[in-house]
């Protein structure tokens with residue numbers, strides 16, 4: 001039987017709770033498909049700061065690099081919010097992405113029929129939304145240099161960052177996006193601010209160049225301000241969206257909220273080779289941490305993405321996806337997606353129910 | 359009687375139609391309050407490109423600078439979309455903002471009871487939304503240097519921009535935002551990405567420093583990705599939002615779409631002194647240009663902002679605001695805000711009806 005090494009990074013807040021549930025689901029789905037996992041749990045984020053003084057210990061990064069895939073819970077919390085930049089949990093996450101070279105962040109946002117009422121959008125606008133944001137994750141203004149604090153030519157104090165993209169960075173994320181769109185509806189929308197920013201003009205130029213390799217995919221372009229509007233006006237117009245790191249940060253969060261159930265949404269971050277990083281898109285929710293209230297489904301679905309995109313174990317992945325749908329149709333709901341007539345359960349019980357459906 | 363010089367910049371697409379209506383409304387409201395206007399119409403945007411070869415002729419900028427206030431219709435269109443950067447209508451707009459030094463862009467987004475159904479958000483989420491985005495307009499990545507195209511240390515082609523803010527730029531927009539919040543509900547939310555960007559850390563530091571001058575205003579901070587979500591989840595939580603140029607571009611468009619009636623929304627751009635720039639937030643809508651279908655209310659309400667924020671003519675401004683509300687309650691609607699049971703009218707007729715109500 002096949003065996004994979006998985007690094008688990010529970011992190012902070014509700015992270016440990018949702019990871020513990022997802023681990024059980026992975027184990028069961030794997031065993032039913034003849035796949036075995038060896039898990040190694042490592043500290044990261046605020047937990048690592050408290051333990052070792054840094055948000056991403058070298059040992060954690062090395063373990064992650066040597067494994068076949070990485071499953072992360074969530075990081076951050078009030079406790080570390082005022083830390084200096086290099087001692088923030090978030091910095092650990094950026095270091096992890098950079099260290100694993102996972103430049104492609106896939107963030108699906110779809111509205112499940114059972115959960116359409118959870119959206120703040122009208123039913124007719126929300127139902128049927130099924131889009132994928134492909135966000136560039138290791139470049140742009142997040143990592144661009146020069147950056148920092150200083151003074152300008154008038155001696156005024158300044159803070160500054162650099163938005164910069166090299167051709168290869170755009171080309172590789174564009175290819176991932178075209179491949180993704182091809183497997184979906186064949187429609188790709190590239191989002192930029194090419195009417196103002198040179199970095200965006202260059203982005204658009206390279207995306208158009210790469211489009212020649214994918215004549216079967218229909219490419220459109222949209223300015224980021226318009227995209228932010230269109231996601232509210234008519235999210236169904238989108239299938240696959242590709243955009244830079246900062247616009248992707250903003251738009252993928254907006255898109256996920258449009259589904260009304262961010263406790264449900266997984267993500268995958270992939271590189272050219274090496275292990276992928278899989279995590280729910282929700283945060284560490286320190287206010288409900290340790291209370292068995294968290295929704296573990298986003299992490300369970302991230303585990304499914306890990307199987308599908310990280311290990312190519314499509315059957316085990318589909319087992320999990322179907323189990324989640326089955327559990328929902330049996331009426332089980334955590335508080336964040338609860339509506340009258342359903343059964344309110346906690347994090348652990350939701351996990352038990354998914355296990356029954358796997 | 360008082361007399362003011364107003365520069366009218368009709369621009370492109372539906373711009374000339376909505377400006378012509380707003381001019382009549384300004385004239386009438388002014389005359390009823392003992393205020394007179396001298397209008398000077400100047401070319402700008404695509405219209406100026408066709409006429410003079412540049413999107414903002416020197417004469418247009420000079421006329422604007424020497425006047426008491428500037429009212430702009432809309433700029434841009436397919437025809438000029440592929441132009442080089444310095445020959446884009448948008449570049450003319452950025453030059454106008456820079457030339458007039460209007461660093462503070464005020465963009466109200468409110469849901470009128472009559473138009474709550476126009477929002478794609480559920481009624482209970484949309485109704486009562488009344489927020490103001492204060493966007494920094496002449497700094498940040500829109501204007502930061504260095505910018506352009508080049509090669510990096512590996513000889514790779516790159517495109518790059520600089521996000522940079524000096525203390526005085528943040529301080530002055532923060533003061534405008536605190537003043538605005540004070541006149542409204544006393545709640546200000548500053549939006550940044552201080553968990554990642556130094557420019558945002560500096561932004562937050564300065565906003566906190568300026569907050570000391572406004573102890574009566576309640577200041578909170580939010581990351582931009584979260585703000586993009588919260589605008590969808592519960593827009594009513596916001597009163598005044600202050601943010602940088604690019605985040606403001608994105609979030610103010612998202613906020614305006616949440617109202618469902620962007621054909622209704624005005625904006626004001628103000629500097630330390632000198633004329634303000636007032637414009638509807640909608641675009642030039644080339645597809646309906648010249649067909650008498652445009653909604654002139656955003657431009658009429660921009661004229662009201664011109665009176666209030668630009669000239670201090672509060673009475674004439676309120677006359678216009680009330681006239682718009684009255685016209686809506688009498689059931690007149692352009693196509694973009696039409697719903698069954700109301701009276702569908704064109705741009706001109708809507709203007710006539712507002713004139714009756716002034």
Ligand SMILES: CC(C)[C@H](C(=O)O)[C@@H](O)C(=O)O
Nearest residue numbers: 090091093094249553554583
């Ligand atoms: C925590 C933060 C650094 C991170 C980001 O901005 O990338 C988060 O918002 C995300 O989208 O994963």
Ligand SMILES: CC(C)[C@H](C(=O)O)[C@@H](O)C(=O)O
Nearest residue numbers: 195196225448449451452607
């Ligand atoms: C047309 C464009 C340059 C402009 C901007 O990005 O500022 C527009 O989107 C706006 O918000 O006024």
